[in-house]
Every structure is written in C-alpha cells, then in structure tokens.
C-alpha cells in the first residue's frame with residue numbers, strides 16, 4: 001500500500017545549516033496496517049510524514065502509494081488520497097466556518113470548482129449521523145462556528161474530515177500532543193474507531209510510548225532518519241515500555257531516547 005524506498009532528505013544542503021533528516025529510510029505498509037511511529041527529537045518522524053504527503057520533494061528514493069509512483073506528485077494532487085491530522089487543533093479546520101461547512105469542504109475535496117456550494121438535505125443528514133458517532137453532542141451544533149469548539153472537539157472533527165473521503169492513507173502527526181490527557185485518550189479512542197470502521201492504512205506519530213504500544217498493529221521506531229525497529233503482531237502486543245527502551249538503545253548504538261519520550 002505504501003512503500004518508501006531508500007529515501008534521503010537534507011534540508012539546507014551545502015550550507016552550515018545543512019541537516020540530513022531522512023537517511024536511507026525504508027518502510028513498507030500493507031493495506032490496513034496501523035503503524036505507530038516513535039523516536040527521539042529530530043529522528044525524522046514528521047519529515048517522513050511530510051515526505052509521504054508531498055510537502056517537499058525528496059532528494060533520493062521512491063514513494064509508492066497503492067503501486068503508483070507519487071515521488072514527483074505535488075502535495076495538492078496527493079491530498080485527494082491522503083488524510084492528515086496535525087498536532088495543532090487549529091490547523092485542520094476553518095475556524096470561521098460552521099461545523100457542517102467544514103465537513104462539506106472536506107467532502108468536496110478534489111472535486112472541480114463550479115459545483116453548487118449549497119449543502120443538500122441528504123448531506124446534512126449524513127453529516128449529522130457522522131457527528132453523532134463522535135458522541136460529543138456536535139450533531140446538535142452543526143451551524144456553530146468551529147472556532148468555538150475546544151481543542152479536543154476540533155481534533156475530533158478534523159479526524160472525521162480526514163476520513164470522510166476514504167483516503168488510501170491516514171497520517172496522524174502527534175495529533176493528541178496538544179490536548180489534556182483525558183481529551184487525548186478520547187481522541188485516540190476515536191482514532192482507533194475511525195481507522196477500524198473505514199479500514200484505513202494509518203501512520204501515527206506519537207511521543208508517548210504507552211500509546212505507541214497500545215494502538216495499532218505495528219510499531220516502528222526511528223533514529224537518525226531511518227527505521228531502527230519494526231515490531232508487529234503478537235510481539236507488539238506483549239511489549240512493555242522497558243522492552244522498548246532496551247531495544248531502542250540496542251538498535252541505535254546505545255543512544256537513549258529523549259526525556260520527553262521516556263517521561264510520557
């Protein structure tokens with residue numbers, strides 16, 4: 001479903017600020033894989049997601065989605081088959097627009113301009129049902145401006161929007177990191193539900209080791225721009241945070257994970 005082959009990316013090449021963020025990165029996801037991604041600060045996690053989304057072009061390597069070579073495809077053209085939720089709850093939704101307008105925008109993504117903008121009765125009914133699945137009471141506030149919602153409510157709506165067009169890939173980039181622990185747990189549970197119901201192939205970056213272990217069917221650890229650990233299935237289910245720290249240290253030549261990852 002997703003194949004990253006020998007990906008390299010250096011920012012500011014040839015300058016004193018040159019930084020190699022991805023260095024022979026290889027990762028293959030099967031259809032329906034839900035992969036959690038963990039690693040220290042600067043390991044290249046967000047850069048990997050950005051490379052998949054097409055936020056910049058990579059220096060070397062190939063990116064295939066569903067067998068199609070998208071390496072040179074611009075971000076706006078990949079957007080029709082990639083759903084994405086960022087850390088900042090302000091990013092995925094338009095604050096000054098209503099909840100239903102935001103959903104309609106997401107539903108029309110990738111369509112040609114010139115279509116009538118109005119939201120039909122059927123669409124409104126569909127959105128109400130979708131919002132009901134969040135169990136946050138938002139189905140009764142469909143004409144509220146999104147800017148009035150809490151961070152957790154906004155991330156929940158962003159998740160719905162990201163999944164609305166049944167993307168081939170869902171990218172979650174620390175999407176609960178800015179939320180309080182209780183809300184983060186709720187949004188994570190919701191992510192599980194949405195991924196499962198829509199059978200989405202998913203990459204989820206997190207700094208929280210427990211979350212990385214508890215969610216998804218596969219866990220990948222990155223260090224210095226490449227994957228250093230890849231644990232799936234039964235082996236992943238039995239993992240503990242201590243195992244993970246030990247294995248990370250062994251796989252990355254004795255390096256320790258950042259405090260932020262250990263303490264969370």
Ligand SMILES: Nc1ncnc2c1ncn2[C@@H]1O[C@H](COP(=O)(O)OP(=O)(O)OP(=O)(O)O)[C@@H](O)[C@H]1O
Pocket residue numbers: 011012019020021039040041042043044045046047048
């Ligand atoms: N646009 C950019 N310009 C220059 N350097 C960048 C850019 N984006 C990322 N980097 C650098 O690339 C490296 C990898 O960054 P990245 O954000 O992918 O790491 P990460 O694993 O997501 O880290 P964190 O957990 O701290 O968010 C870092 O050293 C970072 O400073």
